[in-house]
Amino acid sequence: MLAFLLKRSRRPRWTRHFPIWFSPFHTCFRHQAQQQWAPVYVQGLCSPAHRKSMQPLADQVAPGKQDHLQHFITDSPWKTEGREQIVADRAQHLLGGRNAVLIIDDTCLSKFGSHSVGVGRQSSGQAGKITNCQCLVSVTLARDEIPIPLRLRLFLPSEWSTDPARCLQAGVPQEHPLGSTKWEIALREIDDLTGSVQFGMVLADAGYGVNAKFRRALTARGLRWSVGTVRTQRVYPAQVHLIPLPKRSRGRPQKHPTPSEDTETIEAVLVREPWRRVMWRQGTKGPLTGTFAAKYVRLADGNANARGQHLPGEGAWVIGEQRARGERKYYLCNLPPETSFDHLVRVTKQRWACELGHRELKQEVGLDHFEGRTWQGLHHHAVLCLVALLFLQWIRLSQLDGFFGESVPAIRREIAGVSPRRSQRLRLYCSCCTALFSGP
Structure with missing residues (x-):
């Protein structure tokens, strides 16, 4: 829906804003070719293309240059860490604070075949069953029902983590700890984000919450x-x-x-x-x-x-x-024993925001449209999807009237001409914007 609004807006106007907004990411790329194609790819992810795989994306933003974009994503040896740090810094500026929450979850990308890195028979929340897919552990910052995904890390199921040769062939870095569970991956990402974003609570579903080690690790870090x-x-x-252990005059002393x-x-x-x-x-x-x-x-x-x-x-x-x-x-x-009942419920139910973030990543910027097979290609695509969605959320959190040159009621009038499913999504978007801009 965000990309839909960009399409309905005065397109030259938002593209004039994009180079300035993207400039901190631009300086993270060392080589001239990377600096050239990074903003092009992100603009392609933000475009109204129905599918964001390489060919239709290139047709939108770089006709005839598909090979250049393909090389930039799958072969060019650039690291994701610097871009993730900028995403975290900007998310902190937009949403961070004691009222924000950090949501741990995973999102699955349906796949055919067996060669794509990390693919296997796994439980997929999107499909609602065990299916052939890749599973990404996600970390999302959210406040006031507005999500900004910060991290996406591929989980390797046992058929991959116990086969180093297969991992090497798919480009899994040698320094990556094979056999990591999802909650261990999540903890590493939380540790890496410490000091970059401020939040009041960590939320997770039962896939993480049933694990006592995960809960104790969060408590040991001083987290609610x-x-x-x-x-x-x-x-x-x-x-x-x-009950204190009784003293025994004979026999083995009781240990527990x-x-x-x-x-x-x-x-x-x-x-x-x-x-x-x-x-x-x-x-x-x-x-x-x-x-x-x-x-x-x-x-x-x-x-x-x-x-x-x-x-x-x-x-x-x-x-x-x-x-x-x-x-x-x-x-x-x-939370402490004196916490009010209503506050417990409100905090617990904030986890739904990550589902909205996952939906936006897939439907708006094409997270699940990537067709490559390697570790590097998948994580390059994933981090640029985070950047693209951050840009769209920045637009959403900006003054909508001034940016698009039209009012929220005018956007509401556009709803009448789209499909019922997209109409429902646009109503949700406009409702969130109205609540946001009418607040303090």
């Missing part, structure tokens, strides 16, 4: 987090304590203490709690509400005793959400 989990997650009452309370599943804990209806944000069709329950507990994720029972770990909130069709979702959050 809210993550998805499963209904069978076991917890202790908040007042649990360890015993908790004063038994564990329960969070499903069983929340059944006894009152469920309340909460409005967490205003949507395009009115307020978004749901039914929630919460209880402060101690997580059963400490060291295991002789019986294999996990001892009490850190204190955290368990939160349940009743969906419209009867489905229930569960979350863990390490």
